Amino acid sequence: MRFAGRCALVTGAAGGIGAAIVALLWAEGAAVAATDRDTRGITAEALLPGDLRDRAFCDALPGAAREALGTLDIVVNNAGAITRGPVTRTGDDDFALSMAVNVEAPFRICRAAIPLIAADGGGAIVNIASCWGLRPGPNHALYCATKAALASLTQCMGLDHAGEGARVNAVCPNEVNTPMLRSGFARRGLDPDTAVADLGRTVPLGRIAEPEDIAEVALFLASDAARYDTGALYEVTEGNRSDEDVRGKGRARHRRAVGDGAGHRAAPDRGGGAGLHRAARSRRGVRGDRGRPGRSGGGGPCDV
Numbered sequence: 001m002r003f004a005g006r007c008a009l010v011t012g013a014a015g016g017i018g019a020a021i022v023a024l025l026w027a028e029g030a031a032v033a034a035t036d037r038d039t040r041g042i043t044a045e046a047l048l049p050g051d052l053r054d055r056a057f058c059d060a061l062p063g064a065a066r067e068a069l070g071t072l073d074i075v076v077n078n079a080g081a082i083t084r085g086p087v088t089r090t091g092d093d094d095f096a097l098s099m100a101v102n103v104e105a106p107f108r109i110c111r112a113a114i115p116l117i118a119a120d121g122g123g124a125i126v127n128i129a130s131c132w133g134l135r136p137g138p139n140h141a142l143y144c145a146t147k148a149a150l151a152s153l154t155q156c157m158g159l160d161h162a163g164e165g166a167r168v169n170a171v172c173p174n175e176v177n178t179p180m181l182r183s184g185f186a187r188r189g190l191d192p193d194t195a196v197a198d199l200g201r202t203v204p205l206g207r208i209a210e211p212e213d214i215a216e217v218a219l220f221l222a223s224d225a226a227r228y229d230t231g232a233l234y235e236v237t238e239g240n241r242s243d244e245d246v247r248g249k250g251r252a253r254h255r256r257a258v259g260d261g262a263g264h265r266a267a268p269d270r271g272g273g274a275g276l277h278r279a280a281r282s283r284r285g286v287r288g289d290r291g292r293p294g295r296s297g298g299g300g301p302c303d304v
């Protein structure tokens with residue numbers, strides 16, 4: 001029971017990764033305040049439905065969670081929106097949505113949460129970014145840019161608030177079997193189960209991530225085991241696909257398998273993968289290691 005007595009706020013709690021994070025936190029003894037647009041069907045101590053595009057809702061969310069649970073020790077900014085296409089095929093609404101959900105909401109929630117976490121004796125914020133925020137892939141310009149902003153914000157907050165007892169880190173997943181990925185396949189007329197299986201055969205570990213694989217890494221970062229981590233970006237890459245050669249081959253294999261285009265998806269199968277979090281740790285920490293230059297293109301969650 002790593003989280004007995006801890007109180008956590010989780011956004012995007014009705015989605016694939018969010019539901020897994022809520023379930024694992026719960027199983028490990030945390031009291032959870034869950035938020036999403038529709039929280040019906042979520043089991044948690046507090047349900048705080050709302051739209052993260054609503055600035056006032058975001059500003060008030062950490063306080064509402066603390067009010068409901070007693071303290072605020074952990075915040076997981078997991079909710080995300082994906083818009084697909086190059087900039088020439090994205091509209092003003094796409095821009096506003098991507099910025100509001102992927103950047104502004106975490107900014108507002110962190111800004112409100114950090115003083116509360118500090119006042120309650122210290123804790124952790126975990127942001128769910130994306131490996132496409134570190135190395136952009138094709139045809140998802142806004143998604144990649146907003147995830148890069150979230151990754152940078154995480155590094156900045158980790159640095160700025162290190163002395164306040166609030167650690168801030170991010171998980172940067174590759175492809176995860178959730179509604180976000182599957183909806184991309186469906187939109188292209190592909191059967192999501194078949195496409196996910198085909199994609200899994202192209203990665204070194206033999207399958208793409210299940211939500212629990214990402215949740216385990218998020219919980220590690222939220223736990224005291226990560227007490228010396230802040231401002232870090234943890235890639236969860238299903239094998240070292242950050243290597244250009246491997247990624248190039250993987251992309252080619254997958255293009256052969258399911259064609260080119262965009263993915264991201266919802267995981268009905270919650271059985272697989274719990275405990276697997278041998279994440280390739282990408283420690284682009286607070287000292288300014290910006291990662292490997294010149295690595296653009298592919299290898300991301302939507303590289304399907």
Ligand SMILES: NC(=O)c1ccc[n+]([C@@H]2O[C@H](COP(=O)([O-])OP(=O)(O)OC[C@H]3O[C@@H](n4cnc5c(N)ncnc54)[C@H](O)[C@@H]3O)[C@@H](O)[C@H]2O)c1
Pocket residue numbers: 011012013014015016017018035036037038050051052053078079080081101128129130131172173174175176177178179180181264265266301302
């Ligand atoms: N699935 C992947 O391959 C993948 C890869 C890398 C990163 N991610 C990131 O992981 C996080 C979780 O994504 P997921 O794959 O579980 O997707 P998902 O679509 O299953 O879940 C996203 C959740 O965010 C919520 N959300 C979106 N807009 C909202 C709004 N305006 N107000 C309130 N809630 C809102 C949705 O309702 C949904 O429940 C996201 O930040 C995503 O960008 C996913």
